[in-house]
Amino acid sequence: MVATTAVTAALILVAGCGGNDKKSDSGSENNGGQSTTSATPSAPTAPTFDPPKAFSVAAAYPVPDYEGREMYDETKVGMVGQAALFVNYRGLTGHDVVDPNKLWQIKSTEAETTTVSGVTDPMAVKVDGKDVAVVAYAQSDKGNGTQKPKDLVLVQWIDVMSGQKLAEVSTPMSAVTSSALHISNAQYDPETGQVAVGVASGGATATVYADPGTKKGTELPNILPGAVHNGVVAGAKPESKQNANDSGVVLVDGASGKVTKQIPLKQGEVRPLAGGAKHGFFYSTLYSSATMDQVASLYSVDLSTGAVVKSAPGLKDRDSGGYECTWDQASSVVCREKAPTGPQEIFGFDDETGKKAWGYTSESGGRVVPNVTAAFHGVVYVQTEKQPVLLDAKTGEDLPSSNPSPGETPSGSPTSGGSPSDSDSPSGGASESPGTSAGGNDMSLYNGTQVSPDAVSPYGGVFGQLPKGSGYGSTDIQLVSIVMKPTA
Structure with missing residues (x-):
């Protein structure tokens, strides 16, 4: 890897402060190494929509490359509250989308x-x-x-x-x-x-x-997690030995490590998909001597009772390669097949019942199977070859999207528009720089193509874009984090 050229940017570390700008009462640190703070005027306001259904690009932040970065160290982006995030092996960085001057970094x-x-x-x-x-x-x-x-x-x-x-x-x-x-x-x-x-x-x-x-x-x-809620972990347990066909699911008390329930699915392999608040979801395969093929099944396990619901995917295991799933943090889990080539499939689970609620494949006809990028509070954010699309997480049906034209007033009312509330400074260590400064907003890095977000909160969305070679130079940037504000 090439050495990173220093990115010229103002780095504001918000150590020991809340969402609004605060100043120390005394101007000096206390015995714990943190500043005592008092409230100051409100931070800038921003509309929020829960869930957001339309976006406009607001900022582009470079993620600097660094010397010695490993091959598998690919930056991941996220959105939590009003912070757009990116993380890699060096640590986590947050940009405040309401106040772009705020930036913090935490070392790994x-x-x-x-x-x-x-x-x-x-x-x-x-x-x-x-x-x-x-x-x-x-x-x-x-x-x-x-x-x-x-x-x-x-x-x-x-x-x-x-x-x-x-x-x-x-x-x-x-x-x-x-x-x-x-x-x-x-x-x-x-x-x-x-x-x-x-x-x-x-x-x-x-x-x-x-x-x-x-x-x-x-x-x-000896387990991989399928869900966690209120201290209960649902985990996929492998076969006791090769060809034993005794893999299944266990419920475990997370704090003590005690297994409270064993659920023998009698499969050759069980893989975790995603967890909701009430169920863990799993994908399994079992070799059939009659068909000389792997028979695939979908399972949900109730985190309270251990009750099991079984359903079938639309594709064979050799065609799907398994599935990747995303929870909307409400009541739905949506899945897309892993195989990069061949037939495609998308389907959704209902976390209330544990049942498969909807789904279709590219062999069904009539609809394109999109790539799932995110899900949030009843909406699935997907990308087709031509455009980003919204789906209803409960039904899989297309939802209307209304990205307003420049200068147009967005439709709908924000769920909240006030400034974030003041809070006492939290305990714990202050923000730290991971040694490589993240750059400030530079819209010249944006390639002009808005795509489906990789992560969403009521304050907007974020997606990663490969550098296009302008601004700081493509050899010095690993990724460009594109932040979108919600407009509807």
Whole structure:
């Protein structure tokens, strides 16, 4: 990788402050190393729509490349509250979409002996009523002083208004230990902030359950998470041995690691898809000697009772390659097949019932199967070859979209337009720079093509765009984060 050219930008680290600009009462730090603060005039206002159904591009932020970046370290973007986020192995960066001058950054590690080998997408949760971004990193600590090397999973909860860590949990791994430790998947509970992070290496798997309330983590060996809610983890358990056909699902108390229910699906392989508030969703395969093919099935498991609902995908396993799913943080989970070529499929689950609610394939005729980019509060954001489209998460039907012309007043009323409320400075470490400054807004980097957002909140959406070579130079930018404001 080439060395990064310094990006000329003003970096404002909002350490120890809330969503509105605040100043220290005394101008000096307290014993905890944080500033005491008092309220000042309100921050700029911005309309919000829940969920947003139309957007206009508002900002373009460069994500600098850096020397020594690993091949698999691809920047991921996210949207939590009024913060547009991007994360990579070096850490998490947040841009305030209401006040573009606000920028904060949190390192993934302070120790030079610790390396990062995986990171989750930013997850949006609430902690004590605050909009909080959660990220988890797979790390390898090479040892410090007399300490032995160890693999671990680090989870951070960051208040997006202040850019401060509310909590941090580091969980050493014993069931999965390897320099090639990577993150398989992650599930989250937006109401409690609890997360379940799946890690894998060399055929071994485990889940790390972490809770911001207790600030503790638990390693759950030999499962991958399908859902987490109110401390309960639903996990996919592999076969006891090859061709045993005894893989299934377990319900686990996350804090203690105790298995409370075993659900033997009697499959050859069970893979987690996504979790809602009431169900975990899974994809399974079982070899059929009669057809000499893998028979695929879809399962949902009730997190309270362990009740199972079985349904069938529209494609064969060899055509779909499995599925990738997204929860809308309300009552729907939408899935798209993984295979890059061949037939395509899209379908949705109802989290209330656990049943498959709708779906179609490219072989059905009549409709194009789009790429799913995000889902939020009843709306699925998808991209066709020609344009971004909105779908009803409950039915899969197209929704009208009304992107207004320049200068046109957007239709509909915002759900809230007031400035964010003041709050006390949260506990935890202050914002930190990961060593590579993120640039300020530079619309010359935007290529002019608005696409479906990769992440959405009531304050807007964000998507990643490859650099086009202008402005700072394509060799020095890994990605351009395009922020969109909601207009309807």
